[in-house]
Amino acid sequence: MILADYLQLLDFAPIALLVADEKDEILYANKIAEATFFQELKQKEVKHIFSYSKAKWAEIMKTSKEKGSYSFNDSIKKLTGGSIDVNVTCKPIKFIDDQVFVYYIQDVTDQQKIIKELYKEQQYTQTILDSIPALVYVKDLENRIVSVNRAFEETTKLTNEFVQGRSLSELTSDQELAIDFWKDDLEVIKSDIPLRKLIKPLFNDPNRKFITDKIPYKTYDGETVGIIGFSTEVTDRVNLENALLESEKNFRLLFNTSPEGAIISSIDGRIIMANATLCKMLHYTEEELTKLSLFDITPKNKREVEASTLQLSILFGDTIEPVERSYLRKDGSILPAMVKGWIIKNEIGTPTLIGAFIRDITNEKIAEKKKNEFYEKEIERLKNEIDSKNREMISKLAQISEKDGQLKKVLRNLDNVVQNPPASIINELENILEEAKKDNIEVLWPEIELTFEKINKSFFDNLYKKHPKLTKNEKKITALLRMNMSSREISRITHQNIRSVEMARTRLRKKLNLKRSDNLVAFLSQF
Numbered sequence: 001m002i003l004a005d006y007l008q009l010l011d012f013a014p015i016a017l018l019v020a021d022e023k024d025e026i027l028y029a030n031k032i033a034e035a036t037f038f039q040e041l042k043q044k045e046v047k048h049i050f051s052y053s054k055a056k057w058a059e060i061m062k063t064s065k066e067k068g069s070y071s072f073n074d075s076i077k078k079l080t081g082g083s084i085d086v087n088v089t090c091k092p093i094k095f096i097d098d099q100v101f102v103y104y105i106q107d108v109t110d111q112q113k114i115i116k117e118l119y120k121e122q123q124y125t126q127t128i129l130d131s132i133p134a135l136v137y138v139k140d141l142e143n144r145i146v147s148v149n150r151a152f153e154e155t156t157k158l159t160n161e162f163v164q165g166r167s168l169s170e171l172t173s174d175q176e177l178a179i180d181f182w183k184d185d186l187e188v189i190k191s192d193i194p195l196r197k198l199i200k201p202l203f204n205d206p207n208r209k210f211i212t213d214k215i216p217y218k219t220y221d222g223e224t225v226g227i228i229g230f231s232t233e234v235t236d237r238v239n240l241e242n243a244l245l246e247s248e249k250n251f252r253l254l255f256n257t258s259p260e261g262a263i264i265s266s267i268d269g270r271i272i273m274a275n276a277t278l279c280k281m282l283h284y285t286e287e288e289l290t291k292l293s294l295f296d297i298t299p300k301n302k303r304e305v306e307a308s309t310l311q312l313s314i315l316f317g318d319t320i321e322p323v324e325r326s327y328l329r330k331d332g333s334i335l336p337a338m339v340k341g342w343i344i345k346n347e348i349g350t351p352t353l354i355g356a357f358i359r360d361i362t363n364e365k366i367a368e369k370k371k372n373e374f375y376e377k378e379i380e381r382l383k384n385e386i387d388s389k390n391r392e393m394i395s396k397l398a399q400i401s402e403k404d405g406q407l408k409k410v411l412r413n414l415d416n417v418v419q420n421p422p423a424s425i426i427n428e429l430e431n432i433l434e435e436a437k438k439d440n441i442e443v444l445w446p447e448i449e450l451t452f453e454k455i456n457k458s459f460f461d462n463l464y465k466k467h468p469k470l471t472k473n474e475k476k477i478t479a480l481l482r483m484n485m486s487s488r489e490i491s492r493i494t495h496q497n498i499r500s501v502e503m504a505r506t507r508l509r510k511k512l513n514l515k516r517s518d519n520l521v522a523f524l525s526q527f
């Protein structure tokens with residue numbers, strides 16, 4: 001077969017063909033090439049036909065010789081005007097003794113339009129994906145990443161071009177995590193059902209946590225060709241939840257191991273939880289208590305107070321100050337307790353729960369009762385002792401008064417003797433009279449006062465602090481009244497008539513700023 005016969009065969013090829021020699025001069029163009037885009041082909045070099053590749057034509061020729069063929073895309077002007085996009089393959093061949101180059105030129109204008117449309121659509125889709133704040137990634141059935149959005153790039157510091165075609169195992173050192181991710185992907189692919197709310201660490205930063213939804217990636221005809229993942233960072237939320245879990249763990253440990261009873265209830269009093277200490281104190285199980293309310297374990301006569309305390313605490317405070325309360329045990333007996341509570345609020349500050357520590361004060365109550373009984377007995381003993389001393393003092397005062405009366409009678413008789421006595425004894429009798437007159441209550445008052453202060457310690461000091469202007473005589477009156485003596489008894493001891501004593505009492509009331517309705521003796525008993 002000569003060259004001419006070979007070239008004629010090329011006319012039957014379905015695409016445009018050119019044959020050129022080593023000098024790049026066109027030797028032949030088949031009918032499709034002539035009809036479509038060539039004019040006076042024999043007078044042109046091949047490189048002048050193409051719009052973009054002629055600048056690097058020497059490189060194209062060299063590469064095609066070295067590799068046996070070379071393909072490139074370019075544009076060619078048509079005879080009818082305009083241009084077409086072509087894909088060109090240059091293949092050097094040896095024909096007899098001549099080195100020739102065959103150019104296979106395929107019109108790809110329509111194909112390029114489709115590709116451009118697809119690219120445009122892809123760009124549009126990518127723009128939408130990039131506008132999504134969540135991390136978005138597309139993976140194929142072989143676990144390779146097809147595409148990611150801008151949020152993915154910014155978060156992972158990996159570009160779309162870098163991750164395309166790679167599996168997650170190539171992008172992370174945590175192979176267990178990569179396998180775990182792939183298992184989730186396979187489940188979505190095989191079941192054709194999305195997986196929601198998967199919380200996993202970021203593959204290249206385990207300290208950051210993301211919540212991910214994975215859905216099947218389908219073609220227009222419904223064929224599943226991979227998965228699409230949407231991931232939103234929840235690191236702060238996870239850290240907060242972990243902190244809350246740790247806090248709750250610590251609270252439960254404190255709650256359950258507290259030596260005091262502990263209880264949590266709703267704001268309407270329904271018991272939600274109780275620790276073992278409280279259950280033991282009330283003889284209930286926790287299950288039994290959680291079926292009751294705070295009012296069920298409160299005595300009926302105390303429920304109104306309990307309700308009022310809860311309402312005031314909810315409205316005006318965060319805590320319930322320590323307060324003494326009584327609770328009903330399962331057997332109906334009363335448990336005295338000291339309660340300190342607090343209000344538990346939600347994130348917007350609304351009260352939702354009430355907590356309280358309940359301390360059994362039964363032993364304290366018993367000790368307090370014994371202490372009070374001891375004090376009552378001691379007070380009674382001291383009162384009896386004071387009454388005894390007062391009676392003893394009153395008796396002494398009565399004896400003094402009687403003695404004083406007898407003495408005054410003697411003095412009267414002596415007065416009569418003195419008026420008509422022998423001259424030798426007048427002076428002696430006068431001396432006796434003077435000494436006898438001194439032997440009365442005035443002489444004995446210091447002794448009475450000393451005894452009174454032993455019985456009624458600090459009486460005069462306390463009285464004078466508040467009423468420093470009392471006279472000596474008023475001081476005596478207050479002491480006698482403090483011993484619960486009547487005006488008649490005071491009159492007999494002091495040798496004053498009753499009217500004088502009453503007037504002295506009136507002056508004393510006025511000086512003490514007492515009203516007519518105030519009891520003078522009761523007032524003095526305070527000091």
